Structures are given as C-alpha cells and as structure tokens.
Amino acid sequence: MFMASESEGNSKLNNSLKLIAKTSFIVLVGLSLSKIFTYLYRIIVARYFGPEVYGVFSLALIILNLFLAAASLGLSDGILRFVSISRGKKQSKKIEHIIKFSLIASIVSSITASVILFIFSEYISITLLHNPQLISYLKIFSFMIPFSVLSNIFLSSLRAYEKINLYSFLQNILQPGIRLVFLILLIFLGIQSNPVAYSYVLSAIIFLGMAYFVFKYGLPKIFINSPMRIKERKELSRNLIRYSWPIIFTGVISSFLWWIDSLFIGYFMNVADVGIYNSAIPIVALLAIAPELFMQLFSPMINRAYSKSDFSLIRELTKQVSKWILIINLPAFILMLVFPGILINLLFGQEYIGAEFSLRVLAIGGIISSVFGICSYLLSMLGKSKLILIDLLMVSMLNILLNFLLIPGYGIGGAAIATLVCIIFLMTLLLWQSKIYLNVLPLRRKMISLIAIGLFISAISLILDKLVNATFFSLILLGMIITIVYFILLFATKSLDKNDWMILNTILNKFNLRKIFLDKFYIKKIWVIDAFSHQKSLKTS
Numbered sequence: 250m251f252m253a254s255e256s257e258g259n260s261k262l263n264n265s266l267k268l269i270a271k272t273s274f275i276v277l278v279g280l281s282l283s284k285i286f287t288y289l290y291r292i293i294v295a296r297y298f299g300p301e302v303y304g305v306f307s308l309a310l311i312i313l314n315l316f317l318a319a320a321s322l323g324l325s326d327g328i329l330r331f332v333s334i335s336r337g338k339k340q341s342k343k344i345e346h347i348i349k350f351s352l353i354a355s356i357v358s359s360i361t362a363s364v365i366l367f368i369f370s371e372y373i374s375i376t377l378l379h380n381p382q383l384i385s386y387l388k389i390f391s392f393m394i395p396f397s398v399l400s401n402i403f404l405s406s407l408r409a410y411e412k413i414n415l416y417s418f419l420q421n422i423l424q425p426g427i428r429l430v431f432l433i434l435l436i437f438l439g440i441q442s443n444p445v446a447y448s449y450v451l452s453a454i455i456f457l458g459m460a461y462f463v464f465k466y467g468l469p470k471i472f473i474n475s476p477m478r479i480k481e482r483k484e485l486s487r488n489l490i491r492y493s494w495p496i497i498f499t500g501v502i503s504s505f506l507w508w509i510d511s512l513f514i515g516y517f518m519n520v521a522d523v524g525i526y527n528s529a530i531p532i533v534a535l536l537a538i539a540p541e542l543f544m545q546l547f548s549p550m551i552n553r554a555y556s557k558s559d560f561s562l563i564r565e566l567t568k569q570v571s572k573w574i575l576i577i578n579l580p581a582f583i584l585m586l587v588f589p590g591i592l593i594n595l596l597f598g599q600e601y602i603g604a605e606f607s608l609r610v611l612a613i614g615g616i617i618s619s620v621f622g623i624c625s626y627l628l629s630m631l632g633k634s635k636l637i638l639i640d641l642l643m644v645s646m647l648n649i650l651l652n653f654l655l656i657p658g659y660g661i662g663g664a665a666i667a668t669l670v671c672i673i674f675l676m677t678l679l680l681w682q683s684k685i686y687l688n689v690l691p692l693r694r695k696m697i698s699l700i701a702i703g704l705f706i707s708a709i710s711l712i713l714d715k716l717v718n719a720t721f722f723s724l725i726l727l728g729m730i731i732t733i734v735y736f737i738l739l740f741a742t743k744s745l746d747k748n749d750w751m752i753l754n755t756i757l758n759k760f761n762l763r764k765i766f767l768d769k770f771y772i773k774k775i776w777v778i779d780a781f782s783h784q785k786s787l788k789t790s
Contacts, residue, residue, distance in 0.1 A: 275414045276542045279421030284538065286425035288596065290432060291531055294445055295524065295597050297436065304520030306445050307527040309386035311508040312366075312373060313394075318503070320362035320398050323496025323634070324351040325405040327489045330629065332409035333549040337556035343485055350486055351402050359398035366391040378515055389446035393453035400457045403464040413545050415467045419460055428452040495634040502641040506648055506671070510664035513652040518660065526661040528593055528601035529608040532585060536615035539577040540622060543570045548626050555630050563630075564689045567623060571691030572699075575620050576739070579703045580732045584724075585612035587710040591724045607665035614672035623691045624679035631686055640682075644675045698744045705738070706731055 295303040328351055335343040367388055374383035407416040431451045435444035511530075515523045547570055554562045585592065589608035593601050628637055648671045655663030683689050710731060739745060 276417045276421070276545055277538075279417035280538050280541055283421035283425050284535065286422075286429045288531060290425065290429045292596060293429075293432060293436075295528065295601070298445070300521040300524035300600055302445075302524075303527065304515070304522070304524035305380065305382045305386060307511055307523055308378060308380065308515055308520065309383055309390060309446070311511060312383075312387060313390045314508070316362050316366050316391075316394060317397055319497060320355075320359045320394055321401060321497070322354055322358050323493035323499065324355060324489070325401045326496045326629065326634075327351065327493035328402065328405040329409050329548060330492065330552055330632075331485075331489055332406065333552035334556040336409065337553040346482055346485055347489060348402070348406055350489065352399070355398050355402055356395070359395040362398075363391045363394040366394065378512070380515070380520060382520075385443050386446045389443055389450055393450045396453040396457040400453070400460045403460040406464055406468065408545060409549055410468050411546060411549050412467060415463050416545060419456075419463060423459060424452065424456050427455055492632055492634055495638040499634065499638045499641055502638070502645050506641060506645050509645070509648050510652060510656075510668055513649075513656050514661055514664055517656045522603075522661055525601050525603045526607060526664060528597040529589075529604040529611055529665070532589075532592055532596065532608055533611040533615040535581055536578050536585075536612070536619045539574045540619050542577075543573065544623070544626065547623075548629075551626065551630050560687070563627070563687070567627065567689050567691050568693050571620055571623050572693050572696055574623075575616075575696055575699055576744075578616050578619050579699065579706075580728075580735050582612055582616045583703060583707050583710055583731055583735075584728055585609070585615075586707060588724055588727070595724070604661060606662045610662070610665035610669050614669040617676055618672050621676040621680055621691060624676075624683040627683050627687055627689060628679065633682070633686065636682065640675060640678050643678075644671050647671055647674060693746070695744050695746060698742050699739075702735065702738045702742065702744070706735055709734075 291303075294306055298306075328347060331347050332344050335341075335347070370384050370387035370391065374380055374387060404416055404420055407413075407419070428448055431448035432444060435448055440447070511523050511527060514526055547566065551563050551566060554560075554566075586609055589612075590602055590605045593604055593608060625637060648667055651667035651670060652664060655667050657663075659666070680690060683691075710727065713727060
C-alpha cells in the first residue's frame with residue numbers, strides 16, 4: 250500500500266515537472282522576445298534621447314508603477330489564488346463571481362487612480378522630486394492606468410486556467426512589441442512632444458482589446474449567469490478582499506522597494522545619475538528570466554495542489570524548481586560579476602560606464618532573489634498576504650534608512666549596496682517563514698556543488714579578465730567558454746539528479762537530439778537508477 254502511494258506521488262511529481270519544463274519552452278520564447286523588445290526600447294530611449302531624458306522616463310515609470318499597484322487592489326493575485334483553488338474543486342459559480350467582482354472593482358479603482366495622478370502630477374514632480382520635466386510624463390501616463398489594470402485581470406485569469414502559452418504571447422511578446430513599434434513610429438513621424446510617454450498609452454489601449462479577445466475566446470465560457478446565493482457571494486467577496494487588500498500595499502511597497510534607490514538618487518543627485526544607475530537594472534533583470542520561466546505555471550499548480558492537501562508534491566516541486574533556477578542563472582551571473590563594464594558599454598554606451606560597480610553588487614542580489622524568491626509564492630499559497638506585507642514594510646524602512654546613509658557619501662554604488670542588504674534580509678525572512686509555516690526550504694544538497702562550480706569559474710574568469718582585452722568579441726568568446734566549462738563541470742561533478750535527467754531526456758527527445766547527446770550519458774544514468782530501484786523494491790518486498 251505504501252509503495253503504491255509512493256509510486257503515485259512520484260508519478261504526480263514527474264508529470265508536474267514535465268508540464269513545467271514543457272511550458273517553460275513556450276515561456277522562454279516569449280521572455281526572450283520580451284527582453285529583446287524591452288532592451289531595444291530602453292536602448293533607443295537611452296541613446297536617442299540621452300541620460301537626462303532616460304532618467305526622467307525611469308522616474309516617471311516608478312511613479313506609474315506605484316499607482317498601478319495601488320489601483321489593482323491586489324485582485325490580480327486574488328484571482329490567481331482563488332480561481333486556481335476553485336478550479337481544483339470544480340466550483341464554476343465561484344469562478345464567475347470572482348472575475349465579475351474583480352472587473353467591477355478594478356474599473357472604479359483604476360479610474361480613481363488615474364484622476365488622482367493627473368491632478369497631483371505637478372505636486373509630485375515639483376514639490377517632491379524637484380523635476381518639472383516629469384509633469385507631462387505623469388499626466389500622459391495617467392490615462393493608461395484603467396487600460397493596464399483591466400488587462401491584468403484578463404491576464405491573471407489566463408494564468409489561473411494555466412493557459413501559459415496564451416498568457417506568455419500576450420504579456421511577453423505582444424505588449425512590449427506593440428510599445429516598441431509605437432515608439433519607432435512616433436520617432437519616424439517626427440513627433441517631438443513626449444513620444445516615449447505616448448507610446449506607452451497607445452500600446453496599453455490596443456493591448457486591452459487584444460487581452461479581452463483572448464480571454465473571451467481562449468477560455469471556457471465563464472460568464473454563464475450561474476445563480477449563486479447572496480450569502481455565498483458576500484462571503485466569497487469578503488474572502489477575496491481579505492486576501493487581496495494587503496496585496497494593495499504589498500504591490501505598492503514592492504514597487505517602492507525595488508525603485509526607492511532611483512528615487513533617492515534623483516533626490517540627492519540628478520536625473521542623469523538616475524539614468525546611469527538604471528542602465529544596470531535591466532541587465533540584472535536578466536536573472537529574473539529563469540524564475541519567470543517556471544513561476545507562471547508553478548504558482549497555479551501549487552495552489553491546486555494545496556486545495557487537495559498534496560504537501561509532498563508542493564515540497565518536491567519547490568526544491569526542484571529552485572535548483573533549476575540556480576542552474577540556469579549561474580553563467581549569466583558570472584558574466585555580470587566579472588565583465589560588468591563590457592556589458593554596460595555594449596548595451597548602453599560609454600556614458601553609462603559609471604554603473605559598473607552597481608551592476609556587480611546588484612547581480613549578487615539578483616541571483617539570491619531569483620533562487621529564494623520562490624518562498625513568497627509558498628506564503629501566498631497559504632494565504633499569508635498580511636505576513637508578506639509586514640516583511641516588505643520592514644525591508645522598505647531598512648532600505649530608506651540605508652539610502653539616506655549611503656547615497657550622499659557613495660553615490661549610486663551606495664544605492665546598490667543598500668538594495669543588496671535589503672534583498673539578503675528579505676530572503677532570510679521568507680526562508681525562515683517558509684520553514685515555520687510549511688516546513689519547506691527551496692534547497693537541495695546538490696545545490697552546494699553548483700555554488701562551488703560557480704565560485705571556481707568566477708575565480709578563473711577574474712584571472713582571464715586581467716589577461717584578455719575587454720572587447721565585444723572577447724566577451725562573446727569568454728561567455729561561450731564559461732558556459733561550456735560550466736556544463737562540463739555539471740556532468741563531471743554529478744550535480745544533476747534523476748529528475749534533472751528525466752527532464753533533460755524529455756527536452757532532447759522533443760528536439761530529436763537524444764542520439765547525439767544522451768546515448769553516452771543518459772542511458773548509463775538510467776541503467777544505474779533502474780538497477781538501484783529494482784534492488785530496492787526486491788528488498789522492500
């Protein structure tokens with residue numbers, strides 16, 4: 250009986266891991282295009298308009314994101330959790346009410362936020378940030394708030410239904426692609442008055458229409474006017490609000506936390522320094538690709554498992570996904586750590602080379618956050634939205650204090666150090682809380698060997714950096730060498746477990762590469778695993 254239960258658990262885990270891996274290919278294509286479009290957009294703004302305009306644009310985006318987070322009321326996260334759980338229990342009436350309620354509330358809140366931003370744009374720009382150039386950006390950006398908030402409701406519904414291919418196409422390809430096209434078109438037409446801000450608004454309007462179209466025709470029919478008792482509706486609405494309202498502040502504080510350094514740089518220094526510092530942030534954001542590959546399906550998957558009290562599946566999924574994130578991110582992290590100047594010069598130009606030290610420091614925070622940030626999804630699954638809010642409040646206060654202390658003396662490097670300290674503090678909190686409430690830590694023993702490999706390659710790369718002239722071609726060559734050596738060491742140190750080999754086999758079979766790659770490695774590995782499993786089953790029986 251125990252063996253049957255264990256076999257069923259392994260089957261569930263294998264199927265879930267395979268689904269996450271297969272979905273990650275779709276997401277990878279989307280994220281790759283998203284990053285290309287986003288980088289092209291930012292590079293055009295940075296190079297065509299210069300550091301000052303790029304700095305103003307960065308500040309305006311920070312303010313916009315704060316208002317978007319507040320206007321969303323946390324309902325996007327509420328939909329993801331409650332619709333996923335309701336799907337697991339096959340409660341279609343609840344799903345209909347959750348989405349209807351969220352749409353109505355979002356319309357009211359987003360219009361209110363739009364009006365407030367428009368009215369107070371001068372006060373924010375002149376009184377708070379001492380930058381009159383911000384006024385026009387904020388006024389134009391205010392018009393896109395309702396369109397963006399409603400789009401997010403439709404996108405969250407797609408994620409809750411695990412339609413990751415549709416979600417990825419919309420969020421990662423269509424949205425940044427439309428924005429880039431509008432920017433190029435406005436520049437080509439010679440529009441001199443805020444083409445950057447207008448490209449955001451126009452793309453948001455078009456995107457809402459497309460998101461609604463996919464929501465309507467890409468999901469099972471949701472709005473079927475299923476009767477639901479008033480008492481049940483009120484109780485469900487209360488539960489949704491009870492879970493979502495802390496996320497209003499969580500979203501605002503989270504946005505504020507990750508952008509507070511830019512705000513303080515703008516306050517203590519100038520917008521050109523904001524622009525220089527923000528050349529490092531998009532590069533570090535590359536480390537967010539790996540978590541995004543898996544989180545888009547991981548989150549609804551663990552919520553459904555939680556509705557069935559399948560904690561063993563949640564535990565194993567968490568450990569395996571965190572390991573995959575570390576495996577993927579280590580080569581990129583090493584490049585950022587060892588060759589920050591070349592990366593900045595290549596993407597943004599010599600004017601932004603002052604962010605070299607900041608990129609190194611932020612990259613350390615980026616890889617820590619990418620691996621252990623998965624704990625926030627576990628706490629969210631448990632409904633601990635208030636706890637996450639308290640964590641972010643503490644970290645935000647620490648960040649404000651550190652920025653006040655470090656930026657006046659150390660400039661943008663001080664801002665990067667403040668962010669790193671806060672990331673370490675936040676991830677420590679999340680790890681501790683995941684252990685207490687769920688007895689889950691996103692760690693496997695073989696991750697120690699991965700870290701050792703990363704340290705070894707970093708040391709070798711630092712030596713090579715002193716011997717090789719820093720050029721675009723040398724960066725490509727060194728990047729290829731680092732990646733090849735990294736994967737050779739992965740196999741040589743046996744850092745991959747049976748789940749990794751299973752997924753690798755699935756991937757290579759998908760692209761008909763098994764004969765080329767795995768005949769020498771994987772077949773031997775499977776033979777050992779099968780022999781061990783057979784021997785173990787004989788002993789058990």
